[in-house]
Amino acid sequence: GNSVTQMEGPVTLSEEAFLTINCTYTATGYPSLFWYVQYPGEGLQLLLKATKADDKGSNKGFEATYRKETTSFHLEKGSVQVSDSAVYFCALRGGGTSYGKLTFGQGTILTVHP
Amino acid sequence: DVKVTQSSRYLVKRTGEKVFLECVQDMDHENMFWYRQDPGLGLRLIYFSYDVKMKEKGDIPEGYSVSREKKERFSLILESASTNQTSMYLCASRDRVEPRGQNSPLHFGNGTRLTVT
Numbered sequence: 001g002n003s004v005t006q007m008e009g010p011v012t013l014s015e016e017a018f019l020t021i022n023c024t025y026t027a028t029g030y031p032s033l034f035w036y037v038q039y040p041g042e043g044l045q046l047l048l049k050a051t052k053a054d055d056k057g058s059n060k061g062f063e064a065t066y067r068k069e070t071t072s073f074h075l076e077k078g079s080v081q082v083s084d085s086a087v088y089f090c091a092l093r094g095g096g097t098s099y100g101k102l103t104f105g106q107g108t109i110l111t112v113h114p
Numbered sequence: 115d116v117k118v119t120q121s122s123r124y125l126v127k128r129t130g131e132k133v134f135l136e137c138v139q140d141m142d143h144e145n146m147f148w149y150r151q152d153p154g155l156g157l158r159l160i161y162f163s164y165d166v167k168m169k170e171k172g173d174i175p176e177g178y179s180v181s182r183e184k185k186e187r188f189s190l191i192l193e194s195a196s197t198n199q200t201s202m203y204l205c206a207s208r209d210r211v212e213p214r215g216q217n218s219p220l221h222f223g224n225g226t227r228l229t230v231t
Binding site for chain 2: 004006034036043046091100101103105107
């Protein structure tokens with residue numbers, strides 16, 4: 001079956017530091033890959049996505065590249081802000097008639113200090 | 115903007131009670147989902163529905179049932195609540211996806227934090 005593994009958290013950084021959150025996956029077929037973010041007290045929001053190999057998703061300064069050869073979709077940001085403090089989830093959607101089900105990683109808590 | 119509304123933000127129930135968690139979306143989406151979120155486990159799919167009166171088990175359906183009588187409403191039911199069902203419950207919806215279309219994102223509600231004592 002499908003699975004997603006994220007790096008262990010929590011991650012604590014100072015403002016303007018470089019961020020990497022690792023994500024690897026196992027899936028059959030041609031999955032689409034997503035990063036969702038959950039700010040305190042809120043539901044999840046889509047941050048970025050990539051639907052085929054070598055695609056790069058980007059949004060709000062965050063980037064992730066779909067690497068089929070390493071089955072990875074690592075999230076990066078060059079300079080984090082305090083407002084980026086949140087929980088980040090990597091997810092995949094399998095191909096075929098999956099009705100849009102997503103398989104999520106365990107989530108990584110990011111805290112950014114001024 | 116898509117709005118997914120979960121009726122309660124916090125709920126406290128006793129062991130053995132029947133519990134209803136309600137979710138309503140306002141964008142005429144066909145697909146709706148119930149996940150539970152637990153620390154260290156991420157989100158796990160309980161049930162989903164791809165159309166009115168249609169439902170499918172997710173990865174952890176035991177102890178839960180669902181109801182989808184109208185397109186906009188998807189209810190999660192705990193027939194007899196137990197302490198191991200204490201969790202954050204997240205509802206989500208999305209537009210129907212054609213067989214190879216995978217671009218439509220999930221839209222989530224803000225969650226219901228259920229405590230079973």
